[in-house]
Every structure is written in C-alpha cells, then in structure tokens.
Amino acid sequence: MDPIIAATHTDPYSYYASLRAAGGLTFDPQLNLWIASSAEAVCAVLRHPACVVRPAHEPVPKAIAEGPAGRVFGRLMRMNEGEPQRCPKAAIAPGLQAIDRQQVEALVKARFLKDGAEGLHQAQFIGPTSVVAALLGFNPADSRLISELTGDFVACLSPLSDATQLDAAHRATEQLLTFFRERIEAQDNPLLARIGQGFADADTNSLIANLIGLLSQTYEATAGLIGNALLALIRDPALPHTLRADPTQISPLLVEVQRLDPSVQNTRRFVIAPCEILGAMLNPGDAVLVLLASANRDPQLNPQPDVLLLERPNRRSFSFGTGHHECPGQALALGIAHATLDILVERAPRLDRLAWRYRPSINARIPLFSDRPVAKAR
Template structure:
C-alpha cells in the first residue's frame, strides 16, 4: 500500500496512522511527493496562500486541455485561485446555504415514488445530481439527462480515465453547456436567478461553475451515501438503531464523513518557496493531502477509530478547509439524509449486498450489487 492506493484499500486507516507517526509532513522519495497526514499539517497546507489547487505549468490537465471539457475545467472555481475562485464562490455559496432541507426531501421522495427501478446505483449517483438540476430549474426528465451527462463529464476529472471516457466527457460537456444556456435564457428557479444575478460580472464563469456544482454533487454525495450504507451493513446494531430512530440519520452521516469519507485525499501544488511546519518546500513541489488521515488524528478527534453517533465536538476536513472549502456541504448532507431515509423505509436486502470500490486515486466510493451480480436494490 502507498498513500495513493490507500484510497480504495479495504482498510487504509492503520496505514494512515503509521504515516502520522513518521511526522505530519514528510517527503516520499518513491512517489516524489510531500505527504500531509496529520490534522495540523493538512490544515496548514489547505490554508497556505502558496499551496494552489493546480500546478502553474498545467492549469488544465493535458488529456482534456484541447476539448470542451478542458474549457469548462479551466473556469471551475475549485480549480482556480484569486478572482476566478472568489467570484464564482461568492455567487454560488449563499444560494446553496439557503436551500430548504424540506424541499430537498420532497424532491428525493418524488424520485423514489415516480421511478420504477429501485436499484441502489441511481439512488447513489443519478439521484443527487438530479435533485440539484431540479433546483436549478430543469424538468424531471431533463434533470435525469443532466445527471447522466454529469456522470460522463466527471470521468474527465480522473487520471485513470481512458480515451473513450474522455471522448464521452467532451460530448457530455457540449450537451451540458447547451442545456444550461437554454436554462439561463429563461431562469425560472430562485436558485438559478440568484446565481445568474450574483455572477453577472463574470458571465464566462457561469455555465462552467453550474456544471462544476453538479459534478461535485455527483461524486461527493455518492461517496457519502455509499459509505453510510456500508456502515449500516457492517454493524447490524447500528442499523437497528437508525431504523428504529430515523433522527439518528443526521449524526450517522456526520460520523461517516469523518470516519470513512468519500474523498480520501486531494493535492496542492507549491507556487513559491515556502516553509510549512518547519519543512522547506520549493516552487513546483506537490503535496498529497490526506484528508481521511487527518480525520483520524487523535489530536483532532479523541477515540478517532471508534464510530460514535453521539461524538461531541466532531471535527472533520472531509469537505476541505480554508478558501477552497466545499460550499455544498450542507446540501450534500441534506440530499444524503433524504436518500438514506427513503432507502431504509424500503427495507433493503442487506444480506444480499456485495460491493467493491470504484477505481480511483483519491475517491472512496463503493459500488453495490447483489449476490447474483445485478445492481442492488
């Protein structure tokens, strides 16, 4: 195991503990990366002004730089610094914070009622992005299409993607751009109207960051839902507790995103010579930031390896911290809560579920099936 393959290892957490024991910020000569593994180091890197989200020499990955997906990637607030990050964030974040959880629950439940299939895959992946698309004014049919296209676009964000996936991502990007331009011409949703008004000074960033909002929802919420399901499968007593008291779904999700987060790591690229926690870093150095390891640091959370619904002062960096902290955390938790509650009411066949982790260098997203090899209900 190494810090990259750990993301999809069955149990990477003892390994993360061994990395923390070596020091919070260390250099791996084989990977040629700095490794931030302690809570202190992770927070220091994420908050450092000279630790950027992309390398200066490659603001857009070479694999997609010449296509539509690269055009969108280059404008995403999560992949930029300065005004290209601050302006879209200031336009999008407030609207996300004001979304009514009851509205989210109604949209999730409407999908459970109207769709014939009860497979876990669409609940975990297609459903969350469809909810966001509906909040942005798309019809139910359009929302489903937008969510599927988002899944195709997301593939371009992974270095593991093959040529066929990258080609599909470019095609999906063009379709998403067209659909969003049509929506923007007649913005009849309060959320979309607010974002359009607040981002009027930077119109070129509008469509890319609406696509970015969907792409972040797609994977982050899928990981949150999936790892919550795993927690319930692995612990029958926990499952009985949550089924008997649905109000425990909120602390369950809060603890899941700390204990076994869907995003295990992220990267930062040093833009100027810097000193962090006594280590001297040079311009161009790369830092692998182990978010999941920081969450298990006993200096951040006492008894870090215990799964506790009633954990006091729970602290987590799963959604980031500092200027690039995810603005959609509350929305993701609301969607995951409504989805999990509706799933539990349908009494899934827990004993038939099997899973494997989706191939990734940073995500920990379980994919479920039943023992016959079909998608799991």
C-alpha cells in the same frame, strides 16, 4: 500500499496511522510527493498561500485542455485561486444555503424506483445530481439526462480515464453547455436567477462552468457519502434498527461517516513559492498529497478516532475542505444524503444480499454495489 492506492483499499486507516506516526509532513521519493497525513500538517498546507490547487505550468490537465471539458475545467472556482475562486463561490454559496430542506426531501422521494443494487446505483449516482438539476429548474426527464451527462463529465477529471471516456466527457460537456444556456435564457427559476446575479460582472461561460462544477461535486461526493453510510450499516447490523427507531440519528450518522470514512480521501496542492511548513522546506514545483481521511482520524483532532460515535462531541473533519477552498455545497450534499438514507432505512433493504467494491480512483472512496447471487435450493 502507498498513499494513492490506499484510497480504494479495503481498510487504509491503519496505514494512514503509520504515516502519521512517521511524521505529519514527510517526503515520499518513490512518488516524488510530500505527504501531509496529520491534522496539523493538513490544516497547515490547506491554509498556506503558497500551496495552490493546480500546478503553475498546467492550470488545466493536458488530456482535456484542448476540448470543451478543458474549457469548463479552467473556469471552475475550485480549480482557481484569488478572484476567479472567490467570486463564483460568493455567488453560489448563499443560494445553496437558502434551499428548503423539505423541497430536497420531496425531490429525493420522487426519484426512488427500484430496490436492490440497481436502485442503490440510482440513489447514489442518478438521484443526487438530478435533484440539483431540478432545483435549478430542469424538468424530470432533463434532470435525469443531466445527471447521466454529469457522470460522463466527471470521468475526465480522473487521470485513470481512457480515450473513450475523455471523448464521452467532451460530448457530455457540449450537451450540458446547451442545456444550461437554454435554462438561463428561460429566466424562470429563482435559485438560478439568484446565482446568476452573483455572476453579473462575469461572462455567462463562467456561470455555466461553475454550475457544471456544482453538479460534478454533487455527483461524486454524495455518491460516496451515501455508499459509505450504507457500508456502516452493513458493518454494524444494530445501526439500521437504531435509525428506524429514531430517524433523528440519521444526521449524526452521516456527519460521522463523512469523518470516519470519507468519499474524498485525498487532494493535492502545488507549491508556487519557497515556504516552510512544520519545519520542512518546500520549493516551487513541489507537490503535496493531502490525506484528508488520515487527518480526520488523527487522535489530536478527534479522540477515539477509529470508532463510529453518533454523539461525538466537538466532531471535526476535513472532508469538505477548509479555508477558502471549503466546499460551499456541504449542507446540500448532507441534505440529499439524509433524505436518501431515510428512505432506504424505512424500506429495510436486505443489506446482507449486497456485494460491493470500490470504483477505481486515486482519491475517491465510492462503493459500487451489486446483488449477491441467490443460492439455488437443492
């Protein structure tokens, strides 16, 4: 195993523990990467001004740089530093924090149609992003289409994507740009208007790019959170009964799952100036693989780190980032996941009839469910 393929391994956590034991910040010559595995190292790297989100020589991935998806990528707040990062975040975050939880719950409930693995796929991937689209004023049919287009766009963010997926991502981006231009021109949605006010000094393209970025973050992070929460229920058959008896335990479960088995296992930082971190000298051009999932299970951060505890005191997690690149949509993602899990638990699905595997990825841990074949009676 290595720190990259660990993200989709059945159980990477003992391996992460071995990396922490070998040193919180070490260099892997095979991968040509620094590996930050301890809570101390992860925090130090994420907060260091010399460690940035994109390499200086490649602000946009070469595979998409010349197309519409690349132009959107280049304007994303989470892929920039300084003012290009702070201004969009300051515009988007207050609006997201003001979203009414009951409105989110109603939108989630309106999108549940089927049971079994097909329904779970909708709950994980289609539902959350279409909820965000609805909050931004899109009608139900357009919201679903926007969710599907977001899935196509997200594919271009992975180095594992092939030419067909990249072409689909560019086409989806063009459609999303058109949808959002029309939605902005309508001027009839309070949330979109509030976010737009924060972009008053920026061009419309930056606003639209970061709205697409909001959808893409919702798509993967929420899909993984819902899926990994379901895996927690599968692994502990007593948990569904606990949640049905006391639905208030859904929130503690979700915040514990995003610590224990997060959908985003790692991220990267790129060194732009000589710096010393925990005694190690890093040079411009160096890359650091930041193991968020490993840091979450560092016993120096969370005692009994490998145990799922609903009532964990002083729970701490890096899953939504930290410092100035902390995700502004954390509360919204948790709200959508909470409403989704609430419905799933109430329906009491036959979890023993599900099979699962992880979607191929170098950094995300997102389970894909399928229905187990039903044995024929003899």
